[in-house]
Amino acid sequence: MMTAVILQNYLMPEPQENVAQQVEGGDGVAPVENTEGEAGEGEIVSGEAAGDSPADESEAETAPVEAPTRIFADEFVTMGSLNPDGSDRYLVTINKRGGAISRVELNVRDTNGRYTYRDLIWEGGYIGCLDPEDTPEGVRIRTVGDGTPAAVAGVTVGDFILSVDDEPITSADDFEDYLENKTKPGSLVKITVNRNGEEKKFEISLTAKPIQVIRPEQGLVDD
Secondary structure, eight states, X not given: OHHHHXXXXXXXXXXXXXXXXXXXXXXXXXXXXXXXXXXXXXXXXXXXGGTOOHHHHHHHHTOOOOOOOOOOSSOEEEEEOOOXXXXXXXXXXXXXXXXXXXXXXEOOBOTTSOBSSBOSSOOSOBOOOOOOEEETTEEEOOOOOTTSHHHHHTOOTTOEEEEETTEXXXXXXXXXXXXXXXXXXXXXXXXXXXXXXXXXXXXXXXXXXXXXXXXXXXXXXXX
16 A cells, blocks of 8 residues: 555656645745845836847947938049140049049140140130039139149139129139130130138139040030
């Protein structure tokens, strides 16, 4: 008989809930020691239990960052020169927005220093291809090639054209029209510009316009 009881207890032990009832108090719940750092009744749990989990921090660290907007304040760069001594054969203007060649002007001169190859369509005087741009602040110069009349006089990229021969300039078209229709090679023009809030005046001797072996297509490259 005793052997049968022993085998029963070994092979079919009492359920755990029955064992729990034998613990002190007999309520079926074993006492649990409240260790330091654990929240008791009515306390607010902080840290990971409150939702500040490492996963939340990881999401914050990997939040997408907007790429900086590139601003091409001076989108053209020039290489070479139109120096009268003819030491440079070309003046090349490159558009930095796409890395494309905007124009190539030939600097081939005769013994008198005049261009051997001139633009026969342009009848006005040549100050240089300044690529003027209409902006809310005024007509802004974007290009000044080395050796051009504008560069020799001291005009720089970023100047705003105010007037030519005391005639107000309100748009890039006004400036181009004035040079083409009211000047000739050899003309002396007076240009007033705004440079960093200060007015500056230049007297510029215009030349014939050198031929361009590569020129921008209107409305595609220059705009």
